[in-house]
Amino acid sequence: MKLGVVGLGSMGYGIAASLLRAGHEVCGADVNCEAVERLRTEGAMSEEIVTAAPDLHALVIVVLNSAQTESVLFSENGLAPKLTPGAVVICCVTVPPDFARAMAARCGAFGVHFLDAPISGGSVKAAQGKLSIMASGTAQAFEAARPMLDATAETVFKLGDSAGTGSAMKAVNQMLAGTHIAAMAEAITFGMTQGISPDTFLQVIPDCAGTSWMLENRAPHVVAGDYTPHSAVDIWPKDLGIVLDAARASKFSAPLTATALQQFIAASGMGLGREDDAAVTKVYARNAGLTLPGEE
Structure with missing residues (x-):
């Protein structure tokens, strides 16, 4: 064929x-x-x-x-x-x-x-x-x-x-995926402020209730300091924008998604748009004055 x-x-x-x-x-x-x-x-x-x-x-x-x-x-x-x-x-x-x-x-x-x-x-x-x-x-x-x-x-x-239904389901998936990536970035950098290294974070959290598929897939990129794009930062302003447009049309409030979107927009504005989407972690790190693996 x-x-x-x-x-x-x-x-x-x-x-x-x-x-x-x-x-x-x-x-x-x-x-x-x-x-x-x-x-x-x-x-x-x-x-x-x-x-x-x-x-x-x-x-x-x-x-x-x-x-x-x-x-x-x-x-x-x-x-x-x-x-x-x-x-x-x-x-x-x-x-x-x-x-x-x-x-x-x-x-x-x-x-x-x-x-x-x-x-x-x-x-x-x-x-x-x-x-x-x-x-x-x-x-x-x-x-x-x-x-x-x-x-x-x-x-x-x-x-x-x-x-239309397939795309609606993809919007639901992207709502979860985008917020999970941002949550991983927030959690791994919060851990650093508490004396928990990214490596230790990755050893522990995948065996705990707070894990997610996105955390287990993206956190290793942060630990390795490798932001070779498998899925780029710039995908998320578009995808989460689709989610929020649909939510707005349905008069549905989606505050977690809106917050995640702002973090990806910030990452893109920092010149990270073509890096792997795990690079949203750099937004949190720079705001907190942290040094991520690979930046030493």
Whole structure:
């Protein structure tokens, strides 16, 4: 089966590599030409995605935000009109639920299915083909997307028969994930003010009730002083912004999320936007006059 993947960052590249391992023909596209060439050396098609579009059974979108998603599909050189009716767009981007619904309707006008399919699990699970996918869409969209889902996901949650519900669930997940990262940053630096080193923190807390998946995944980055981006700081102002926009529209108060958002904005303002999101810890450390591992 021929599949296109637009967006070859840490998540998209892992998805594309998993599709190749499963024996699919893959056409990759990204503004980073080096990522495209690297994927081609691993067996991807050499054809440009605009040319390949009419032959694609599925188009997987793993770009940064809704504006980029809309551009991929409906700009002057957008791919939606070039896809053959019956093909499916699989949108793995974190976007507002209403945006996902709008994209589904616009794709449908061309006879193209749309699966609202945001992803979770990080770059490691993307590379392993073990993502969790929160998906919603028509039965036809799920059926058309099945080869991609089988190759890239450990768990697929079927959340409804129309686009939007998958993105709503991703917003709930991001609310928790973002606040958990900020809470880890606050706790590990608070511990330092009490004479508890980050290394000791990491030895103890994962075996206690206060732990979380995000703490166990991100705190080691702080202890190692390694902020190589697996998930960048700048993702969170966008994702938590989506959460708070939805909360505001529902007249729902989300004060913890709002506070976490401000910390990520502060980190981005400090020039840390392209670092791993664990770098939000540096906001707390600098405010408290602390020296983190790797900064000695």
